[in-house]
Amino acid sequence: MSAPSAGGASRDGYGAALLNLAEDSRVVVIEADLGKSTKSCLFRELYPERTISLGIAEQNMVLVAAGLASCGKIPFASTFAIFTERAFEQIRNGLARPGLVAHICGSHGGIHTGTDGSSAQSIEDLAIYRTIPGMTVMHPSDDLSATVLTEQLLEHPNPSYTRTARNKTPRIYTEDSVKALQIGKGSILTEGDDVAIIAIGVMVNKALRAAELLRSDGINATVVDMHTIKPIDTELLDTLSNTVSGIVTVEDHSVIGGLGSAVSEYLSETSPIKIHKIGVNDRFGESGGSEELLDLVGLSVESIDAAARTLL
Amino acid sequence: MIHKAGAGHPGGSLSAIDLIVGLYGTQMNIDSNNPDSPHRDRFIMSKGHASPAVYAILKEYNFLDQSDLDGFRSLGSVCQGHVDMKWTNGVDFSAGSLGMGLSFGIGTAFAAKMESLDFQTWVMLGDGETQEGQIWEALMAASYHDLDNLHVIIDRNRIQNDDFVNVQMEIGDVAKKVEAFGWNVKEIDGHDMEAIVDALQWSMETSGPSAIVAHTVKGKGVSFMEDNPSFHGKAPNDEELKAAMEELV
Numbered sequence: 001m002s003a004p005s006a007g008g009a010s011r012d013g014y015g016a017a018l019l020n021l022a023e024d025s026r027v028v029v030i031e032a033d034l035g036k037s038t039k040s041c042l043f044r045e046l047y048p049e050r051t052i053s054l055g056i057a058e059q060n061m062v063l064v065a066a067g068l069a070s071c072g073k074i075p076f077a078s079t080f081a082i083f084t085e086r087a088f089e090q091i092r093n094g095l096a097r098p099g100l101v102a103h104i105c106g107s108h109g110g111i112h113t114g115t116d117g118s119s120a121q122s123i124e125d126l127a128i129y130r131t132i133p134g135m136t137v138m139h140p141s142d143d144l145s146a147t148v149l150t151e152q153l154l155e156h157p158n159p160s161y162t163r164t165a166r167n168k169t170p171r172i173y174t175e176d177s178v179k180a181l182q183i184g185k186g187s188i189l190t191e192g193d194d195v196a197i198i199a200i201g202v203m204v205n206k207a208l209r210a211a212e213l214l215r216s217d218g219i220n221a222t223v224v225d226m227h228t229i230k231p232i233d234t235e236l237l238d239t240l241s242n243t244v245s246g247i248v249t250v251e252d253h254s255v256i257g258g259l260g261s262a263v264s265e266y267l268s269e270t271s272p273i274k275i276h277k278i279g280v281n282d283r284f285g286e287s288g289g290s291e292e293l294l295d296l297v298g299l300s301v302e303s304i305d306a307a308a309r310t311l312l
Numbered sequence: 313m314i315h316k317a318g319a320g321h322p323g324g325s326l327s328a329i330d331l332i333v334g335l336y337g338t339q340m341n342i343d344s345n346n347p348d349s350p351h352r353d354r355f356i357m358s359k360g361h362a363s364p365a366v367y368a369i370l371k372e373y374n375f376l377d378q379s380d381l382d383g384f385r386s387l388g389s390v391c392q393g394h395v396d397m398k399w400t401n402g403v404d405f406s407a408g409s410l411g412m413g414l415s416f417g418i419g420t421a422f423a424a425k426m427e428s429l430d431f432q433t434w435v436m437l438g439d440g441e442t443q444e445g446q447i448w449e450a451l452m453a454a455s456y457h458d459l460d461n462l463h464v465i466i467d468r469n470r471i472q473n474d475d476f477v478n479v480q481m482e483i484g485d486v487a488k489k490v491e492a493f494g495w496n497v498k499e500i501d502g503h504d505m506e507a508i509v510d511a512l513q514w515s516m517e518t519s520g521p522s523a524i525v526a527h528t529v530k531g532k533g534v535s536f537m538e539d540n541p542s543f544h545g546k547a548p549n550d551e552e553l554k555a556a557m558e559e560l561v
Contacts, residue, residue, distance in 0.1 A: 028426070052422060052457070057449035060415040064453070067419015070397070070404065071350070073426070075419075090412060090446075098398045098406035 127257025246311025360407020
């Protein structure tokens, strides 16, 4: 899978999915001011009677979603990833604990969010939501997969958190290939027996490019888009751990608690395989261009390539 | 209930019980044979530590029986320490963390409007609870969206966990503050049943969201609990239970 076509940002995919879901009258969209950024504004424009604007008040937003869910509605609430964290306890106690189903979307996740600086760069969202019992946690890699996975939430039995990204990145999927995606099932993008690279979000594209570098030296890598971090696809992890000599995990997220942790937690009990975690190493970001920042913290094609070679 | 469990919140249950009796007796459209009816009125007990008051009224309305109440706070009991919709028929909110109930009530009130259902949402808040910022987010949102099917009762018992509210962090003239957020507000004596019933009806007839600030006495009806911060979250011992029951019955 080389030279993917330019696409949209995963947040655009979220906005498109809401429009596709609109024909179900149970769907309600909730905003805390940032609808233009999260792309829920597209739904608001066409369905104002099913869009609730609550101002800059994330804690209130989560419980309003819970109340709607208790009456049979399917709320989709969004703001920046970092600001959902302000309502963590509301999501834990007010939404997930009573078993209510609403879907939280945090856009602008990760350090690649860029020039806004460290206050906007959520690098711990996936970790904290993963700790909530019954919570589904996702981070799609492009706009098309964000659309398909968000659409699948309509019949999903659990509350969820989906992180989307601010910036456009090359498409991973085609209109056709994306149809095979399923919540909870990792997506194998290339296959190779030497090493596996498991990535999420904007790092999936870099993982594919690293795999090409490896291939030019005769090293065959499997690349997985693990768009669902919880529940993690343990069946796929079992298969990989029996096939390759090592696994690299790659995420624009803290190395503490995210994808790398989820993979390690499972495989440390089932397999002796070596795992190398690439992510943000327990530090905050700063203002800068997306690519500059990713390079600054070591989230690069080169670092993935180098890590993979140490596992052969 | 609380004595048997050896833990619980008698003070805030006794301050709220007259209000709850008035509400269930005159307004709440509920049916224990159909606890999930989409048409049922919602009572959102945001000060969820006053769960004994809720369980007591739910027993009166046949959602619970005495054995359920006897299990209060014990493993597997439908009567959890704080009211919890996941565990108890007739409970429509999972409380325990203060400040969240009014926002939840905005959600149910919105759902009613979207589905053209005429059920009402009644939310009870503690006065100490209004120290939570989320309450003011919700007050602002409810008036902006003109949710006339949303009603709030504030149990102004002047005591919170550690001490009197005015010692911990005085909330001042809460009626004026809520009014400034665009609500209709009425202040009453929260132990005067006629005033309670009138205020509830006033709330039904008022356009826009409305709040009743009910001045109450924490531990009402038990002399040694009244206005006593130490009975916010403490179970009575054997002697205290006996004395309390003699005063109450």
